[in-house]
Amino acid sequence: xxxxxxxLKEGNKLCPESTVIIxxxxxxxxxxxxxxxxxxxxxxxxEMGSMVGGISRTEAYKEYLFDxxxxxxxxxxxxxxxxxxxxxxxxxxxxxxxSRIYYRGKFYDYPLKMTNAFLNLGPIESxxxxxxxxxxxxxxxxxxxxxxxxxxxxxxxxLYQTFFKTYTEKVWxxxxxxxxxxxxxxxxxxxxxxxxxINAMFGSSKVKSxxxxxxxxxxxxxxxxxxxxxxxxxxxxxxxxxxRATGISHENGRITSVTxxxxxxxxxxxxxxQIISSIPISRLVKILDPPPPKPVSDAADDLSYRxxxxxVLIINKKGLFSxxxxxxxxxxxxxxxxxxxxxxxxxxVPEGPTSSIGMEYFCxxxxxxxxxxxDTLIERAAAELAELGLAQxxxxxDGTVIRQPLAYPVYDQNYSDNLAVIRTFxxxxxxxxxxxxxxxxxxxxxxxxxxxxxxxxxxVCGDQYNLWQINEDESYLExxxxxxxxxxxxxKILRKSFARIDELAFATASGTLAGLIxxxxxxxxxxxxxxxxxxxxxxxxxxxxGYKVTVAGAFIAFAxxxxxxxxxxxxxxxxxxxxxxxxxxxxxxxxxxxxxxDLMDHL
Amino acid sequence: xxxxxxxxxxxxxLFSGLLLLNAKVLGLVLGLVCGVGLFIATNWLVIKGGxxxxxxxxxxxxxxxxxxxxFVGSLIGFVYGFAVGNICGGFLGWLYxxxxxxxx
Numbered sequence: 001x002x003x004x005x006x007x008l009k010e011g012n013k014l015c016p017e018s019t020v021i022i023x024x025x026x027x028x029x030x031x032x033x034x035x036x037x038x039x040x041x042x043x044x045x046x047e048m049g050s051m052v053g054g055i056s057r058t059e060a061y062k063e064y065l066f067d068x069x070x071x072x073x074x075x076x077x078x079x080x081x082x083x084x085x086x087x088x089x090x091x092x093x094x095x096x097x098x099s100r101i102y103y104r105g106k107f108y109d110y111p112l113k114m115t116n117a118f119l120n121l122g123p124i125e126s127x128x129x130x131x132x133x134x135x136x137x138x139x140x141x142x143x144x145x146x147x148x149x150x151x152x153x154x155x156x157x158x159l160y161q162t163f164f165k166t167y168t169e170k171v172w173x174x175x176x177x178x179x180x181x182x183x184x185x186x187x188x189x190x191x192x193x194x195x196x197x198i199n200a201m202f203g204s205s206k207v208k209s210x211x212x213x214x215x216x217x218x219x220x221x222x223x224x225x226x227x228x229x230x231x232x233x234x235x236x237x238x239x240x241x242x243x244r245a246t247g248i249s250h251e252n253g254r255i256t257s258v259t260x261x262x263x264x265x266x267x268x269x270x271x272x273x274q275i276i277s278s279i280p281i282s283r284l285v286k287i288l289d290p291p292p293p294k295p296v297s298d299a300a301d302d303l304s305y306r307x308x309x310x311x312v313l314i315i316n317k318k319g320l321f322s323x324x325x326x327x328x329x330x331x332x333x334x335x336x337x338x339x340x341x342x343x344x345x346x347x348x349v350p351e352g353p354t355s356s357i358g359m360e361y362f363c364x365x366x367x368x369x370x371x372x373x374x375d376t377l378i379e380r381a382a383a384e385l386a387e388l389g390l391a392q393x394x395x396x397x398d399g400t401v402i403r404q405p406l407a408y409p410v411y412d413q414n415y416s417d418n419l420a421v422i423r424t425f426x427x428x429x430x431x432x433x434x435x436x437x438x439x440x441x442x443x444x445x446x447x448x449x450x451x452x453x454x455x456x457x458x459x460v461c462g463d464q465y466n467l468w469q470i471n472e473d474e475s476y477l478e479x480x481x482x483x484x485x486x487x488x489x490x491x492k493i494l495r496k497s498f499a500r501i502d503e504l505a506f507a508t509a510s511g512t513l514a515g516l517i518x519x520x521x522x523x524x525x526x527x528x529x530x531x532x533x534x535x536x537x538x539x540x541x542x543x544x545x546g547y548k549v550t551v552a553g554a555f556i557a558f559a560x561x562x563x564x565x566x567x568x569x570x571x572x573x574x575x576x577x578x579x580x581x582x583x584x585x586x587x588x589x590x591x592x593x594x595x596x597x598d599l600m601d602h603l
Numbered sequence: 604x605x606x607x608x609x610x611x612x613x614x615x616x617l618f619s620g621l622l623l624l625n626a627k628v629l630g631l632v633l634g635l636v637c638g639v640g641l642f643i644a645t646n647w648l649v650i651k652g653g654x655x656x657x658x659x660x661x662x663x664x665x666x667x668x669x670x671x672x673x674f675v676g677s678l679i680g681f682v683y684g685f686a687v688g689n690i691c692g693g694f695l696g697w698l699y700x701x702x703x704x705x706x707x
Contacts (some may be wrong), residue, residue, distance in 0.1 A: 144671035505702035513695050524666060536662055 019044055020460050021270065023245050024278030026054025026063060027446050028436025028453035030228040032276045033237050035457035039138075042239040043457075049243035051222065052229045054278075055308075055437075056446055058222025060086070061400040063350035066312050068404050070339050071221040072097075072220070075447035079454070080238050084215065087227045091218040093345055098322055103329040110327060112163070121162075132156035137589075149180035154592050170336040171362045172306060172410065183411035183443065188343070218347045245279065248272075249289045253314050255432050266390050274460045278436035278453070281407050281422055296425040296445055298422035299301050303441055307370060308407035310339075311359040311381035315391055315400035316343040318342060318355045326390075332382040334369065335359045351416055352546060354397070359385060365405050375536060409441040423468075433459060435467060444470070448508035503573040510569025515562035522554035623707055626696030639682040645677035649664030696701040 018041050022029045025047030033043035051057050056071045073092070075081050085092060101108040109116045118126050133156035140153040147168065151160045166175050217223040229239045240260075247266065249258035259269045277284050285292055285300040292300075324343045328335050339358035341348040349355050359381035363369040372380070378399035386393045409415070419441050427430060435452040437444045444452070448470050455465040518540070524532040526549065534549025541547040544560035641663075647674060648657040657672025657685035664670045 209678065337653075436619045457699040495620045499622035502699070502703040502706060505699050505706060508702050509695050512698055516694075517691070528665070603658055 018042060018272060021047070021272050021275045022278070023258070023284075023437065024237060024436065024476070025052040025225070025229070025241070025451070026055065026278055027056055027225070028278040028439060028449040029054075029276070030232065030453070030459045031450035032278075032435060032453035033232045033239070034083070034228055035454045036460065036475075037232065037235045037237060039457070040458060041457070044233060045237070045239040046243040046245055046258075047233070047241050050240070050241055050277075051225075052239060053222045053225035054345055055404055056221045057225060058220030058503040059402050061312055061356075062398075064219045064312065064314060064341070064356040065222075065348045066310065066341050066356060066402075067220050067222075067339070067344065067348075068309060068310060068402065069360065069407070070337070070344070070358075071216075071446060073216060073221070073224075073446070074214045077390050077447050077451055080447045080450050084224065087231070088215075088217055091223065093216045093218055093389075095216050095324070095344060096212055096213050097324065098343070099325050099327070100323050101167075101327045101329050103108070103163065105330075107326070108163075112270070125158075129156060129158045129162065132158035144181050146177045146181055147184050148176035150184040151176075163329065166265050167327055167336065170328075170334075171229040171408075173362060173364055173367075174412070175408075178412065180411045180413065180416070182416070190413040198316070216344055218345050218425060220345070220348060241318075245287060247287050247289050248275070250282070250429060253428055253430055255429055269473055272431065274431045275436055275458045276433050276453070278434070278439040278449075280438040281419075281426075281434055281441050284426075284434065284439070285422055287525065294427055296421055299421040302418045302421075303440040304410040304415075305365075305438075306408040307363055307365050308404045309361050309363060309365070309370065309377070310402050310404070311361070311377050312402070313357045313359060313378070313381055313385060313391075313396050315355050315357055315395050316353065316397050317391075317395055318353060320355060320357065320391055326583075328388065329387075333387060334361055334364050335381065335384050335388075338390065339386070343431075357385065357391070370403070375495040377401050390448055404478055409438060409443055410445065415441065433467065434505060435550055440468070498584070500577045500580070501573040503570050503577065506573040507566045507570035510572075511562035511564075511566030514565030519554045519558040522549055522557055523551070524547055526554070582589055607614045621703055623703065624696035624701050626693045626700065629696040630691075630693030633688075633692030633695075634685040634696030637691075640684030641680040641684035645672055645680050646674065648672050648675070649674055661684075 018527050020032070020036050020043050022033050022036075022043055022045045024467065029045055029047070030052060033045050036043040049057070055068050058065050058067055058303045073082075073084055099110050101110045107122055117600050121129070122282055136153055136156040141149050144153055148160065148165070150162055155164075164178055168179070172179055183478075218516075232239055240262075242263050245258055246261045248255055249257045249259070249267075255272045255275050257269050257271050257531050258275065259267055261267055280301045282300040285296060291297060319342075321339060321340060322343060325340065326338045328338060330494045337360040339360065340355070341358060342355045353502055361369050361377075363383075370378075378401065381399065382393060382396045385391050386395070422441075426434060433456040434440050435456045436449040440452065451470050452467045455463070455470070459465055459467075471487055521537060522534065525537060538547070538549050540557065544557055613618050644660060645657065648660060661670075661672045663680070663683075667680060670676050670683060
């Protein structure tokens with residue numbers, strides 16, 4: 001549990017000689033700085049931009065606030081949730097999510113709803129999708145190397161092509177066959193089978209989900225980071241804006257100093273005791289002095305990023321549509337997603353009859369979209385908005401463009417090997433840690449990025465967390481664990497409940513028991529003797545041909561009973577195991593279908 | 604795919620255990636089922652009445668000495684049924700466990 005800000009009592013002065021340099025003032029860097037304060041370590045943050053928050057900052061144009069990509073606040077990590085609420089207090093809205101997909105001139109509810117999808121697609125296409133899904137279940141394609149196969153194997157080719165292919169390719173700017181399957185596995189974590197079974201066994205799942213609602217600061221995510229900045233500065237830390245790290249010197253496996261550019265104030269150098277970096281890992285490698293070995297430098301050059309730009313259009317009316325955002329799946333327009341900021345928070349737009357719409361374009365630095373002038377981009381965005389029927393050209397009264405370079409680390413075919421080379425090299429520095437999305441070249445969400453920062457700060461103070469395990473170990477998605485005593489106990493119960501019966505053992509035991517019963521029953525009557533021994537028991541001979549109430553008959557009966565009960569026992573055990581497997585399969589499929597519901601949110 | 608493999612390994616571990624029967628519990632359950640079953644079957648015939656009450660069921664007396672199709676007999680039948688069921692259930696569980704563990 002993270003200590004609250006109030007734990008920093010007055011008089012608990014920070015040690016001026018114990019400082020941590022933090023490169024980057026995004027969620028990871030600021031969280032690291034915030035955590036340092038708890039340990040009386042003085043954080044000094046360098047942010048190259050003019051505001052904190054990184055990609056989750058809030059920009060402003062005139063009186064219009066807008067978010068760079070739409071950042072929902074939702075986490076399963078109690079410490080992060082606590083931190084958010086502590087920072088935001090009453091300024092943390094709970095927003096009911098509404099979003100749709102635009103595809104072939106129609107709007108589909110997203111998360112997909114069966115009736116809505118059926119009505120839009122029509123019965124023929126719906127049946128085709130269903131058949132394609134069944135086919136994928138019967139004969140999935142292996143090996144599952146890329147995103148296309150990953151999705152198609154789970155949901156069928158037709159559904160993949162209808163709803164996921166175009167948007168995914170817009171986001172990543174490459175064919176889905178070139179996106180690695182482990183990216184999908186990391187981003188789209190469905191409810192684990194274990195959790196699904198727990199929910200199935202111990203009552204309904206109390207599913208809390210990004211699907212239904214999320215939190216959002218009243219004036220956009222930047223409000224959160226401004227409060228972090230204020231808190232850090234108020235408690236003795238430093239947050240330096242417009243300061244770009246230009247050199248990092250090292251010697252004998254330690255970072256010794258950092259040089260940063262203060263703009264007009266020129267270059268300055270600061271000695272380093274500990275350093276936490278959230279700047280892009282490829283850039284970090286580039287500014288090391290002396291430079292890294294060539295393979296490391298080459299690996300850094302080979303890492304690629306997807307960038308992003310948002311064209312904000314000011315519209316002379318309110319309430320254009322009720323969604324917070326719409327995924328644009330049509331290939332005939334370039335826009336990937338459209339945000340309606342007034343639906344995130346009323347405070348994002350000024351009072352009056354106008355509103356702002358964010359047209360999001362995914363691009364790569366240097367490509368045709370990135371190089372377009374702002375005016376051309378605004379014109380194109382306005383034309384596309386009109387083409388989609390969401391506004392009239394005459395409604396659009398103004399606009400602006402924000403470019404966000406290096407927004408998404410790309411998981412291409414070489415990224416994993418490249419990252420391993422860089423990581424191995426950077427781990428040789430005893431006082432350097434990398435955190436955050438770009439710092440680790442991992443497509444982390446905000447909460448995971450923050451957690452890496454927090455744990456890095458704890459490591460500075462003596463802990464030994466493995467930051468690379470975050471997001472691998474911690475379930476992000478939509479599952480609130482059933483509050484049981486502990487997971488070991490749950491695991492024990494599950495293992496017992498879902499253990500298989502050994503068919504042969506059960507069949508043999510059943511056969512032996514049945515054989516012995518009838519054997520003893522026969523012998524008992526023989527021992528008792530009498531005028532008409534076993535006049536009723538001998539009727540079993542109707543089924544067990546050759547059976548008589550004699551000693552020899554007892555053995556014959558044993559054989560018959562053993563064989564019959566053996567078959568019966570085996571069938572019971574087999575069917576029990578079969579239905580158990582079918583039950584688990586059903587739970588697993590159900591869990592996978594749940595992940596389909598918000599697949600696009602994770603792209 | 605490391606993560607996927609790890610997950611599937613965990614799931615495999617979780618759901619690939621061997622079921623072992625608790626012989627005592629199985630004996631108790633089977634004993635109760637047999638005992639109560641015989642008790643009810645006997646009393647049902649007693650309540651129905653007729654010229655030859657329980658002419659077939661009373662054949663159990665061949666094995667359960669003292670058993671009759673009467674209320675008292677149903678109590679005796681309960682004891683016998685419970686004992687036999689208990690022994691059978693216990694034996695089934697014990698033998699199954701022995702074989703299953705041997706095979707594992």
